[in-house]
Amino acid sequence: MRNNITLKELAKLLNVSVSTVSKALNDSPEISQKTIERVKELAALHKYRPNPVAVNLKSSKSGTIGVIIPNISNSFFAKVLSGIEAKAQQEGLQVITYISNESLPREKEIAELLTSGIVDGVLVAISEETQRKKEYDHLINLVEYNIPLVLYDRTNLDIPVDKIGVDDEKSLEEATALLLSKGVKKIGLATSIHHLGLGKLRIAGYKKALRNEDDFLIANSSRIEVLREKTEKLLLEDKVDALVCTDFESTMLSYRIAHENSIKIPQDLKIIGFLGKELATHLSPSISYIEQFPEKIGSKGMELLVKRIKGYTETGQTTEKIIQTELVHLESTVF
Amino acid sequence: MRNNITLKELAKLLNVSVSTVSKALNDSPEISQKTIERVKELAALHKYRPNPVAVNLKSSKSGTIGVIIPNISNSFFAKVLSGIEAKAQQEGLQVITYISNESLPREKEIAELLTSGIVDGVLVAISEETQRKKEYDHLINLVEYNIPLVLYDRTNLDIPVDKIGVDDEKSLEEATALLLSKGVKKIGLATSIHHLGLGKLRIAGYKKALRNEDDFLIANSSRIEVLREKTEKLLLEDKVDALVCTDFESTMLSYRIAHENSIKIPQDLKIIGFLGKELATHLSPSISYIEQFPEKIGSKGMELLVKRIKGYTETGQTTEKIIQTELVHLESTVF
DNA sequence: CTGAAAGCGCTTACAG
């Protein structure tokens, strides 16, 4: 049953004033070396730690940043959080996590909460619903409250804040182009996220690489059974030689359908998908995937935010960073 | 460029004292209905929100709880966090996330940080290194600082705090027993976590079900290549009819080895593994798995913590809860 | 029913 000692108590023990103790602990040049030493010694002895809440009240800084995550069970976001956390630790900042569960109302609630000054800055990946309904007032509101804001991953919305994203279009364009360069003729695309901004960009990349509209072979549905039918058609009727998949669901489904129909990967079918490294490498055969470096997105996003908080960035000027993706070749694209 | 209005400013605008405003907003019976209405109206107009930092300083509560997570990329922990978050939201609490990366030094740092009273309570799953070295002083220290502490998931250590865990031994015992009851003869076990408390318990469950030592067929190694060799031996030489796997790594590896050697699942080999639902159902064939209900662990853990914080639990008395696991049958155990 | 005062634990401009 221990209690944290306060400045006041320390001062009493030392027979000096609270101000002197405070200054000594902060290495103020106003205080003599001797006093500084005396104070620090006793402070260490009693394991004094400044009450962060009181410090925050004085400085009107909370020393914490808020992170809004659409879905933490998505390993992409879990890794982004990991990157954010690591950087925060370096900076001596705390991370408060908010999970929006892809819900706009929840996101609004969170944003509302954050206007009370509970955090010094916010990192947001907007929810699916927010993307669909294009309602950004709650985010703009944060900016008006002078709360530094950085958008990560889901950045294709037009509000003037710092952004850190992935070049989603380019990622699938390059993947598709690579298959073409290897002489693959029929390349299909499977997607369960065509209705999201993210999915649209990835599909656009695929189309850009193929150029000719007649070559587009797309299976799209957010309903798994429909997507299954469409993908089966691609594999069995159109007999595609390769499939690029825009997300976990479509990647795993394609893999499953191939297996069920004894279509051999990579001999009969190449696959490139979006999966985390652990999963992609552990599948059999392993699946070539597009690495997005989520930890890097987290840490770079945090960097942008810290600059903003410290006022290094000019107001009225925003930065947009793109983390380049990388196609990782595994067994599913062996030629 | 908006700024949060303070009680003082509100008081000036209303020509009443700060105390009156404060009491009115808190529906104090000391204040007349008329004044309460006037105050609330203006507060709403100016979107007044109490500065949480100041409130915390008065109440010496931070309104936040800390969660120490060994590894957020592990989807089990991500889901636990999700459960914690959901419950925290109900309780109006903030969640500060700390990732220990399975490191004891980092865990100590975090614990040290938390003694400053930055949080009202802590949920901890200890790191692997902490488990191995059995160093718990930093946790005991938290208790001595009167910071309510709840251990989740990794709970087999002897310190007197509330715990919320999984019955790891029973989970594999039941899984193994089920296979036996279906007439499966040779049941092997693959594990990459035999050196961890968790792994030991799961292995103990397997042994308990089999009873006879001569029947134990175990492939264990934390080095993937060694585990591969041992598991191959189990499959190709010992010709086991079923494999129970204690973790992601061993489950995926077994699956992969079976595939490489054209061993048909479930015809030639049944598999029961530890995987998240999404992955287990999306594999082809899908893998029967042991559901641990991580969200429930999170929310129940949070419940224990909240009770402790509110002082509903008697000091000196600790609760230990176990969340029952459930074997989910998918294609890999079709008979 | 309303307000002045003290105080939560700290920092800092100012005086001595």
Add this chain to the structure above:
DNA sequence: CTGAAAGCGCTTACAG
């Protein structure tokens, strides 16, 4: 070099 005082934004026992 040290200390008294004011103040960060709030709450609450006490007086009127």
